[in-house]
Amino acid sequence: xxxxxxxxxxxxxxxxxxxxxxxxxxxxxxxxxxxxxxxxxxxxxxxxxxxxxxxxxxxxxxxxxxxxxxxxxxxxxxxxxxxxxxxxxxxxxxxxxxxxxxxxxxxxxxxxxxxxxxxxxxxxxxxxxxxxxxxxxxxxxxxxxxxxxxxxxxxxxxxxxxxxxxxxxxxxxxxxxxxxxxxxxxxxxxxxxxxxxxxxxxxxxxxxxxxxxxxxxxxxxxxxxxxxxxxxxxxxxxxxxxxxxxxxxxxxxxxxxxxxxxxxxxxxxxxxxxxxxxxxxxxxxxxxxxxxxxxxxxxxxxxxxxxxxxxxxxxxxxxxxxxxxxxxxxxxxxxxxxxxxxxxxxxxxxxxxxxxxxxxxxxxxxxxxx
Amino acid sequence: xxxxxxxxxxxxxxxxxxxxxxxxxxxxxxxxxxxxxxxxxxxxxxxxxxxxxxxxxxxxxxxxxxxxxxxxxxxxxxxxxxxxxxxxxxxxxxxxxxxxxxxxxxxxxxxxxxxxxxxxxxxxxxxxxxxxxxxxxxxxxxxxxxxxxxxxxxxxxxxxxxxxxxxxxxxxxxxxxxxxxxxxxxxxxxxxxxxxxxxxxxxxxxxxxxxxxxxxxxxxxxxxxxxxxxxxxxxxxxxxxxxxxxxxxxxxxxxxxxxxxxxxxxxxxxxxxxxxxxxxxxxxxxxxxxxxxxxxxxxxxxxxxxxxxxxxxxxxxxxxxxxxxxxxxxxxxxxxxxxxxxxxxxxxxxxxxxxxxxxxxxxxxxxxxxxxxxxxxxxxxxxxxxxxxxxxxxxxxxxxxxxxxxxxxxxxxxxxxxxxxxxxxxxxxxxxxxxxxxxxxxxxxxxxxxxxxxxxxxxxxxxxxxxxxxxxxxxxxxxxxxxxxxxxxxxxxxxxxxxxxxxxxxxxxxxxxxxxxxxxxxxxxxxxxxxxxxxxxxxxxxxxxxxxxxxxxxxxxxxxxxxxxxxxxxxxxxxxxxxxxxxxxxxxxxxxxxx
Numbered sequence: 001x002x003x004x005x006x007x008x009x010x011x012x013x014x015x016x017x018x019x020x021x022x023x024x025x026x027x028x029x030x031x032x033x034x035x036x037x038x039x040x041x042x043x044x045x046x047x048x049x050x051x052x053x054x055x056x057x058x059x060x061x062x063x064x065x066x067x068x069x070x071x072x073x074x075x076x077x078x079x080x081x082x083x084x085x086x087x088x089x090x091x092x093x094x095x096x097x098x099x100x101x102x103x104x105x106x107x108x109x110x111x112x113x114x115x116x117x118x119x120x121x122x123x124x125x126x127x128x129x130x131x132x133x134x135x136x137x138x139x140x141x142x143x144x145x146x147x148x149x150x151x152x153x154x155x156x157x158x159x160x161x162x163x164x165x166x167x168x169x170x171x172x173x174x175x176x177x178x179x180x181x182x183x184x185x186x187x188x189x190x191x192x193x194x195x196x197x198x199x200x201x202x203x204x205x206x207x208x209x210x211x212x213x214x215x216x217x218x219x220x221x222x223x224x225x226x227x228x229x230x231x232x233x234x235x236x237x238x239x240x241x242x243x244x245x246x247x248x249x250x251x252x253x254x255x256x257x258x259x260x261x262x263x264x265x266x267x268x269x270x271x272x273x274x275x276x277x278x279x280x281x282x283x284x285x286x287x288x289x290x291x292x293x294x295x296x297x298x299x300x301x302x303x304x305x306x307x308x309x310x311x312x313x314x315x316x317x318x319x320x321x322x323x324x325x326x327x328x329x330x331x332x333x334x335x336x337x338x339x340x341x342x343x344x345x346x347x348x349x350x351x352x353x354x355x356x357x358x359x360x361x362x363x364x365x366x367x368x369x370x
Numbered sequence: 371x372x373x374x375x376x377x378x379x380x381x382x383x384x385x386x387x388x389x390x391x392x393x394x395x396x397x398x399x400x401x402x403x404x405x406x407x408x409x410x411x412x413x414x415x416x417x418x419x420x421x422x423x424x425x426x427x428x429x430x431x432x433x434x435x436x437x438x439x440x441x442x443x444x445x446x447x448x449x450x451x452x453x454x455x456x457x458x459x460x461x462x463x464x465x466x467x468x469x470x471x472x473x474x475x476x477x478x479x480x481x482x483x484x485x486x487x488x489x490x491x492x493x494x495x496x497x498x499x500x501x502x503x504x505x506x507x508x509x510x511x512x513x514x515x516x517x518x519x520x521x522x523x524x525x526x527x528x529x530x531x532x533x534x535x536x537x538x539x540x541x542x543x544x545x546x547x548x549x550x551x552x553x554x555x556x557x558x559x560x561x562x563x564x565x566x567x568x569x570x571x572x573x574x575x576x577x578x579x580x581x582x583x584x585x586x587x588x589x590x591x592x593x594x595x596x597x598x599x600x601x602x603x604x605x606x607x608x609x610x611x612x613x614x615x616x617x618x619x620x621x622x623x624x625x626x627x628x629x630x631x632x633x634x635x636x637x638x639x640x641x642x643x644x645x646x647x648x649x650x651x652x653x654x655x656x657x658x659x660x661x662x663x664x665x666x667x668x669x670x671x672x673x674x675x676x677x678x679x680x681x682x683x684x685x686x687x688x689x690x691x692x693x694x695x696x697x698x699x700x701x702x703x704x705x706x707x708x709x710x711x712x713x714x715x716x717x718x719x720x721x722x723x724x725x726x727x728x729x730x731x732x733x734x735x736x737x738x739x740x741x742x743x744x745x746x747x748x749x750x751x752x753x754x755x756x757x758x759x760x761x762x763x764x765x766x767x768x769x770x771x772x773x774x775x776x777x778x779x780x781x782x783x784x785x786x787x788x789x790x791x792x793x794x795x796x797x798x799x800x801x802x803x804x805x806x807x808x809x810x811x812x813x814x815x816x817x818x819x820x821x822x823x824x825x826x827x828x829x830x831x832x833x834x835x836x837x838x839x840x841x842x843x844x845x846x847x848x849x850x851x852x853x854x855x856x857x858x859x860x861x862x863x864x865x866x867x868x869x870x871x872x873x874x875x876x877x878x879x880x881x882x883x884x885x886x887x888x889x890x891x892x893x894x895x896x897x898x899x900x901x902x903x904x905x906x907x908x909x910x911x912x913x914x915x916x917x918x919x920x921x922x923x924x925x926x927x928x929x930x931x932x933x934x935x936x937x938x939x940x941x942x943x944x945x946x947x948x949x950x951x952x953x954x955x956x957x958x959x960x961x962x963x964x965x
Contacts, residue, residue, distance in 0.1 A: 012795075055867050081870040094868035098886045108872035111882070157872070167871075 002029040002052070002165055002197055007061035009047055009221075021047040022058060023221035029214070032195040034188070038208040039218035040244065048218075049167055049201045053088050054081030066164050082111075087158030087196075088167040091174065093150045095142045101153055102138040105129060108161045128160040131190060148179050155190070166191070166198040172207060184210055205245045209233060217241050235275075239366050242289040249295075249338040251288045252368065255280050263365055268335035272311050273360035285368040292339040294362040297329060297346070300353035310357040317352045331356060412788050412797050419785070422844050423806040426818035427665070433821050434662040439654025442825045450659035459635075460660075466550065467636040470625075471618030473554035475611055478561025479569075483607075485711060486566050490573040492698045494707040504566055505956050507718045509948035511905035512560040512623035513922055514941045517929060518722025519556050520627060521729050521938070523547035529725070548632025557624045559718050561617075565610050572606035612674050613808070619664060620811025622908040626926060637664060638813050638908070645817070645912060654821070661814050672809035723945060729938035750935040751943075759924065760940070766835045767904055767920040773835075774842035775899035778850045779892060781843070786854035787884065791866070804851040812845050816912025833915045841909040846899055853898075857891030858884070890958065897955045901948055 007025040010018050021044045029035040037045035050056040052063055054070065057078065063071040065086065070079040096104055105125045109116050116124075129135055132152040137145075145153060151171060158166060171187070172180045188211045191198050202208055208215050209229040216226040217240075225237045236242035239250065253267035263274045265288055272288050280286060300314065315333025322328075326341045329348055333356055340356060348354055433441045434450055454460055489497045510518070522530050523545070531545055546552065584598040585591075622638040629639050641660060645652045700707055729735060731746040754760050782804075789801050807815065819841050823832040831837045861884065869879045885892065907922040914923045921944060929937035 053867075053871055055870065081867075082873045082875055084871075085873070086871060088868070088871045090864040090868055092862055092864045094862065094864035096865060096868075096883060096887075098889075107869070107874075107882070111869070111872060111874040111878045154868075157868070161873070 001031050001064075001066055002035075002199065003027075003062070003064040004048070004052070005062040005064075007048065007051060007058045007063070009044075009051065009056065009058045020221045022051070022061075025061075025218075025221070025223060027216060027223065027226065029197055029199065031197055033213040034191055034198045034200055034211060036200040036202060036208045036212040036215045037218055037223075038202055038205060038215050038245075040203055043218040044221040045201045045203075045218050046169060049169055049199055052165070052199060053086060053167055054079065054084050085161060085163050086165045086167055087161060087163035089151075089154045089158050089169065089171045091170045093154040093171075093174070095145070095150050095153055097143050099142055100138070101129070101134065101140050101142060101145070104142055104153060105156050105160050108157065112161070124160055125156075128156040131159060131194070132156045147175050148183060151175065151183060155187070159190075159194070159196075164197065166196045168198060168200045170202055171200075172202075173204070180207075187211065209245070217244065219244075235364060236289065236366070239287055239289070239368075242364065242366060246291060247339065248289045248291050249336070250366075251290065251334050251336055251338070253286055253288060255282050255284045255286050255365070257282055262360060265365070267313075270313060270334070272313075272358075272363055274363040274365045275361050277365045280365060280367070287366045287368050289364040289366055290338070290358050290362065292328070292341040293326075294358060295338070295340045296357045297331070297340050297342055297348060298355045298357065299348070300355050310359050311363065313356045313358075315354055315356055317348045317350050317354055319350055320348060322347075408792075409794075411784065412792055412794055412800065415785055415788055415800055416803070418781070419800060419803040422847070423803055423810075426815060426822065426844065427806065427810055429821050430658050430661045430814065430818045431665065433654060434658035436655065436658075439656070439658055440825055441821050447655075450655035451663070454656055454659045454663065463635055463637060463640055466634060467619060467638075469550060470553055470557070470636050471615050473550070474557035474561060474618055475614040477554055477558030478614060479565050479607065479610060481558065481714065482562045482565030483569055485562070485714060486569040486573050488707050488711060490570050492700050492707065493704065494700060494711070495704055496708050496711070500711050501570075502956060503715070504563060504570075505952050506715075506949065507560075507563045508901060509945050509952045510560075510719050510722060511907070511922075511948075512557065512621065513627065513905070513907045513926065514726065514945060515560050515718070515722050516556050516624045516627035517925075517934075517937065517941060518725045519552075520547060520631075521725040521934070522721055523552070546632075548628060548634070550634055552632070553624050553628050553634060556628065557618065557621065560624070561614050562714070562718060565614065568610040568613075569603070569606055572603050608674065612671050616668055616671050616809060616811065619668065620813045620908070622813050622911060626907075626911070627929070638811070641813060641817065642911065645820075657817060658821070661817060664814070665810075668809045668811070723942070726938045726941045726945070729934055730936075730942050732935070735934045750939040754936050754939050759919065763919050763921045763924045766838075766918055767922075770835050770839045770842065770920060771900045771903035774839045774846070774903045775896050777839070778843050778846050778899050779854075779895050782847065782850035782854040782895065783885075783888070783892070785851050786858045787880075789851075790855060790858040791863070801851075801855075805848050807844050808848045810845075812841075812906070812908035813912060815845050816841055816909040819909075820912060833917055835918045835920075838910050838913050838918060838920065839903075841913060842899075842903045842906060845906075845909055846902060850895055850899065853891065853895050854888075857888045861887050894955055894958050897951055897958065901951045901955070904944065904951075905948060 005026050007022045008020075009022040010020050012018055023044070025044065025048050027035070037048055039045050047056055051058050051071070052065075058071065058073065060073045061071070062069065062073070065084065068079075069075070069077050070084050071077060096107070099107070102125055105128055106121050109121045109124060125138070126135070129137065132155050134149065134152050134156060137149070137153075142150075142153070151174075154171070168187070172183055175183060184207060200208075200211065209232075212229055214226060215229055215232050216223045217232065218224065219240050225232060225241045227235075232241065233245055236245065236248075242248045242250075251265075251267050251272065253265040253272065256264040256266050256271065258264075258276060258280060261276050263276050263280070265272045265274055265286055267288070274288055296310075313333045315331040315338070317329055318332050318337060319330040320327060321330070322344065325344060327344050327347060329340045329342055331338045331340055331354060338356065342348075429441045433439055435446050435448070436443050437445045437447045437449070439450065485500075488494045489500050520528075522528050525531060525546055534545060547556075580598050580602070581594055584594040589597065620638045620641075622642060625634070625636045625639040626642070628634075629636060635643075637660065641657055644657050644660075647653070730750050731748070732742050733745050733747065733749065785800055785804050789797055810818075819837055820832075823829065823837055826832075831840065865887065866879055866883055869883045874882065905922065907926065910920050910923050911926065914920065919927075921940060925937050925940045925944070928934075928940070
């Protein structure tokens with residue numbers, strides 16, 4: 001279990017301005033979960049991770065690993081990084097170039113408080129290397145490893161102490177695309193088989209969605225939404241989350257009325273039915289988020305399907321962009337330019353009058369601000 | 371045994387919960403490498419640097435206002451300044467010092483700029499060889515260079531006047547070295563390696579894209595050079611000029627060997643003479659007043675230097691790596707350029723060395739004559755090696771060099787690591803403090819240490835080798851700290867953070883990660899320090915007595931007492947040792963670069 005409570009950290013820049021890196025970050029991670037902090041650079045996700053590791057000291061808040069409080073500003077508790085017993089994989093891997101693979105992995109066993117016999121060290125190093133499938137590389141100099149091998153070595157070094165918590169700081173960002181995909185699966189496999197509580201920091205939404213039990217989206221030092229990958233993607237809570245994860249279209253409008261299962265939004269030249277949501281009052285300015293893969297295009301001349309089904313908006317094709325796996329159409333409709341992803345076989349020439357159809361359950365109501 | 375949590379409990383200064391975090395700066399002392407070292411190390415270093423760099427300067431300044439001229443005596447007075455500045459010869463002294471410093475700086479930089487351009491920006495043949503050998507003149511310290519050139523240029527018997535005489539007639543023989551131009555020539559030669567090392571990177575790192583952009587914008591070659599290339603060099607030029615001017619204002623090697631005999635007095639020789647009066651006590655008050663007056667000039671110089679280096683760092687960030695600098699095609703001038711470089715090496719290393727070697731082997735000093743060939747012998751060496759005084763000097767010099775090199779390296783490592791890694795904002799003051807000795811001429815630092823330890827009998831190092839080692843530690847600290855900072859900056863921060871997360875304490879991190887990774891830098895710095903301590907003269911000459919003579923001061927006193935053969939023999943042996951060390955240094959830095 002890992003707990004962070006109202007973490008706050010400010011930096012004074014050289015010119016005197018104050019930057020808030022963490023602005024009340026709180027979360028609780030259940031044992032064995034992979035918890036991802038996702039956000040753009042400067043959102044505070046790395047500061048949060050480094051605070052858990054003890055490499056940064058928050059101005060305020062509480063951090064507890066398992067039952068041990070490692071940081072509590074009000075009780076003046078600060079356990080330094082070298083006594084927190086955590087494993088961490090750095091973005092640069094931080095493989096020590098003056099040691100071979102074996103010595104890199106053995107390092108945490110050698111500098112810890114307890115003195116282990118060399119046979120014990122060898123056994124634990126062998127186990128850690130086996131976990132990451134690096135057996136036989138023991139005497140390879142660290143400078144002669146590929147990117148993927150360095151990544152595995154960094155992971156073995158983080159796991160050799162059998163830490164309570166594993167911290168991963170953008171571990172895949174330095175790998176090429178193919179390798180990243182396979183390492184993603186492998187990381188998740190290892191994490192699941194060891195059942196180790198893990199905090200994962202990334203700015204890559206695909207990575208976050210593919211690997212996590214829980215995703216926390218961060219913006220400007222705050223967690224703006226937390227949930228499992230599916231709920232984050234399907235029901236974004238803010239405009240920022242909807243935009244940052246996946247692609248989406250926004251249509252501005254005014255909320256006309258809200259029932260138990262549906263909301264009606266007046267938009268330019270018509271209205272949209274959306275999934276109902278809490279916290280909106282009729283008359284409020286709202287945004288409707290519609291993902292480009294949730295929409296279908298029909299030629300305007302074609303006969304309309306049964307009335308009362310999907311939302312229908314009239315529009316005109318502005319541009320058609322063929323991308324191989326899909327055909328992206330830009331449609332001028334409802335006072336905006338909407339992207340619609342069609343099957344690559346379908347094609348609508350620019351200038352064509354079309355009707356856009358969208359399932360109301362897939363139209364997400366968002367506050368206009370933020 | 372306390373638990374980790376209990377040990378982690380810290381006293382938190384004052385910051386009650388309601389206080390805005392913006393004012394809660396004391397919390398920053400919670401540091402990653404362990405709470406205790408986070409605050410204690412920078413404070414300890416600040417105190418140490420205060421004692422090493424600020425106190426000596428203050429001592430000299432305070433002394434200049436004391437009636438007795440000693441820092442710990444009573445009373446205040448302006449009489450020393452009045453006396454110094456009411457003497458007409460002081461103005462002459464200052465003028466000559468400025469001419470000497472400015473002239474040698476200009477000559478040295480001009481020569482180095484041409485060499486750097488030829489090596490870095492043209493297709494001159496043999497440029498890699500030159501780059502490999504550029505450190506070699508370090509083995510010819512100004513003291514040896516000056517003696518070598520005196521031997522080459524001695525009126526009537528030196529080989530150069532003889533050659534000039536036979537070519538241009540007897541009149542040309544009158545060319546002398548015992549004058550300001552002679553001093554400027556030798557000092558300028560001694561400045562070339564430093565200037566080259568500072569200018570060459572500026573020329574090398576100049577991204578040719580700026581020049582290409584200028585050319586495509588329609589600028590002619592000359593316009594490009596003047597309006598685009600030159601402005602890029604201005605910061606580097608300014609910073610090397612300031613540095614050399616400061617050195618030149620109080621260097622004693624060349625004024626001692628050439629100036630004293632030619633009756634050309636500059637600031638350093640005047641201070642030396644005042645410190646070693648024919649009878650009675652030195653005029654400490656006047657010495658301090660001269661030094662303090664000079665320090666005002668130097669403070670201005672240092673300010674310019676600081677600004678210039680700040681600026682050069684700004685410029686350095688503009689240029690990137692990964693381009694291949696376009697080289698200027700010399701065409702039929704290529705052999706001329708190579709010849710020019712070879713000529714420099716002849717002037718700076720080969721000719722002085724041959725002159726010293728010759729002088730050490732001839733039975734009596736009579737210039738270069740072929741009839742002396744049959745009389746060459748190692749007699750001077752044999753005499754020297756039988757002298758206990760020489761062996762004491764060898765031991766003293768070695769002890770000082772090793773002690774100063776190790777102490778300076780360790781201190782520089784701690785200072786550099788703290789400056790680079792500490793999150794405390796005030797550690798930048800350590801950087802400024804470690805740079806102070808750059809503005810204090812070596813001779814003046816020697817004077818300051820005399821002032822401090824002459825009176826301070828509680829620490830009885832006056833008249834021992836340790837006071838010289840301390841002097842070397844102080845004067846070499848700025849460069850050592852800078853070199854070490856460059857080294858620490860190249861160690862990725864995450865390599866140390868990974869060690870901390872792995873459970874390594876501050877000391878384990880230093881011993882197992884930082885020092886092994888910095889090994890090339892540390893070794894190079896150690897050798898550099900040994901070389902410079904062995905050849906150093908200006909600090910040592912102020913601090914020697916009968917008991918703690920070093921090789922450079924023995925060499926000078928033999929020379930001064932009319933034993934050129936023995937002086938030259940020491941010089942030759944010293945040059946061979948220094949040459950070996952410099953070769954090792956060259957090999958090390960090249961090996962380091964290839965890694």
